[in-house]
Amino acid sequence: MQTVETLNEGLKRAYRLTIPAKDISARVDAELKSVAPQVRMPGFRPGKVPANLVRKMHGPALEQQALESAVQEGVQKLLAEQNLRPAMTPSVALEEAGQGKDAIVTVEVETLPDVPAASIEGLKLERLTVPVSDDMLDEAAQRLAQGQKSFDPAPAAHKAAMGDLVVMDFEGKVDGEPFEGGKGEGMSIELGSGRLIPGFEDQLVGVKANDEKQVKVTFPQEYPVAYLKGRDAVFEVVVNEVQTARDVKADDSFAQSMGLEGIAQLRDLLKNQVEQELNGLTRTHMKRQLLDQLAAAHDFPVPQSMVDAEFDQIWRQLEHEASHEEDPAAARAEMESERGDYRAIAERRVRLGLLLSEIGQKNGVEVNQQEMNALVMQAAQQYRPEDRQRFVEYIRSEPMAAAQLRAPLYEDKVVDFLFGKAEIGDREVTRDALQEAIESEEGHVHGPGCGHDHHDHDHGAKPVLSDAAGGVEGPKKDAAKKPAAKADAVEAPAEKPTKKVAAKKADASEKADAPAKKPAAKKAPAKKA
Known part of the structure; x- marks a missing residue:
């Protein structure tokens, strides 16, 4: 195979591959020898069909198969020889081919950057904590009671x-x-x-x-x-x-209707729930500070194909949101006026994803097999019982799907590692103050290249960070199909999102994606309705 580099600009590479006709012909001959013993034809004993007749019957299909395997092998050899780490699936085009002709193939690929050594010393974070109050427990109990109305x-x-x-x-x-x-x-x-x-x-x-x-x-x-x-x-x-x-009061009678001794026991149970919620908000605020500082201290080129994929994801969610606004046209106009801001957010997310992946690898952060097994079992519960084993097998056979499943836990472990490196100061605040710190841009630690705008707020976005070099986001699971409109035609297709939810999801301060997307070869089973 002859290889000629035709483009080398930044992270973009392009090559022209020439696969000799004799190599393709040799593959066809090998396949003919393999299939000939199984060919059946009237007038001939099994395995005795003449080679020329076998070639006439199966030659075109075998030639196509041989060409495809030669191209695939050639691309893999190119990546290995040139030591290329693709950010996304390479673009491969067949320029010229035919019986007895050399195959000429063009390959375009954008590579992952060499991420510079991360600067993780001198990190300073503030941990805002909120004590659980009686008022919070009263409010939580009343919400629970209202849910039973x-x-x-x-x-x-x-x-x-x-x-x-x-x-x-x-x-x-x-x-x-x-x-x-x-x-x-x-x-x-x-x-x-x-x-x-x-x-x-x-x-x-x-x-x-x-x-x-x-x-x-x-x-x-x-x-x-x-x-x-x-x-x-x-x-x-x-x-x-x-x-x-009907008015429902959070009292002993209500608690007893739930099988508890009384309201005191219900409050004890709710206290643990409220503490977990507040701890989650505290962690969100700390994580935002951490990623803001990392973004301010690191700037390196990122693959535009990754940025494009991330931006497309943000934009689709924004369009979904706009359709639920009171004035969809005005919402879309506002989106368009801020397109550049959202693209900056996408670039920031990609950069932070690559950076966190590099930090994790350099410092031995990993998700062990026991943790991975627990993740798989937990995710399998989202499927119908008859589909759970098939989901487990799917995860085991598809590395990209496994990487997507592992990503949130891996990112949390990298973040925890960085928390351990940081100097952390504690301050007790009210819940409202903590919420405001999360939602306000003044609550951020800004710096050059942060990519922030007044929309970057998200404390619920799921991270998609892989511990593979240049992490990948795996295939999306097929949703359980909704039947054609029946008596539920007036039902909303999805819960109405709050304003700017998509922009919040765009915030790399909470979601540090490594968003290279590659399709999986198989489909996961559909989730249960």
Whole structure:
């Protein structure tokens, strides 16, 4: 094989490979010898079909197979010989090929950068802690009680308000025509729950029992039924009944209804839950400070293909959010005006992902087999019982999927290692002050190249950091398919996100992705509904 480098700019490389025709022919001959004994043809004994007839029957397919294997082997040999570490799957194109001809292949690849030695000395962090108060426990107990609330029929003249339950019949039409799944009877919906498509519940405020109401809505662009996406619809609603929520108090009786001795035992159980939640917020704030300092102290080129992939992920989430805003057009216009800011966030995330991966490798951070087994078993619980073993086998056979599963724990371990290196000062604050520190840009430690803007806030984004060099994000699992619209056509396709959620997810201060995305060869089993 002849190799000629045609491009060498920054992290981008391009090559022209020439695979001799004789090499491809030799592969075809070897395959013919392999398959000939299994060929069956009328008039010939098994294994005695003449070679020329075997070639006539199977030659084209074998030549294609030989060409593909030669190209694949040639690309792998190129990567090894040139000591290339691809950031993303190389782009391979066949320029010229044919029977008796040399195969000419072009290969374009963007490589991972040589990450400079990380500067991890002199890190200074502030740990904001919040003591658990009686008021917090009272609030948590009352929230739990509200979640168990029941409803009583309201007086006939009562007008439905947010928090009330409306029992209704409905029939929807698009362009004046009924559509499948657009009709339902006796459906109960708590106003303000966000279960229905945007705008539906708001228009039921003020209705009374036996009222008839015309509700006009627009199906979201991400609605799972293709022919309804973005379509305007009119629903004729008949209100059967309005119910009001019964007051539920967090007292001994409520606790005993849950099988506990009394409210004191419930508060003890809730205290541990509240402590875990507050500790999570404390860690989020510390992690943000840590990654801000790392971003400020390290600047190196990153593969634009990685940045493009990360930006596309951010942008898709932003578009999803915009479709749920009161004025989707205005939300999209705002997005476009800040496109450069979001791209800077994507670049920062890629850089931090590569940096954390390098720090972990250089300092022996790893996820051991016992921890990995626990992760696999935990993830398998998301699937139907009959699919769990297939999921386990899928993870074992697909390194990219295993890397994605391992990534969050690996990132946490790298962060914990860096916490151990940092000088940490403690300060007790209120919960509101801690929340404000997380949400406010003034709560960040800024520096050159941070890539921050006023949207970078996220304390819930999942990290996707691999401990492989130039980490990878593995394949996404297929979601359980939702059936075509039936009586739930008015149901929202997803919970309505809070404003700027996608931008929050874009914050590398909390999510330090190493986002090289490579497709897996197999699909994971569909998650249970």
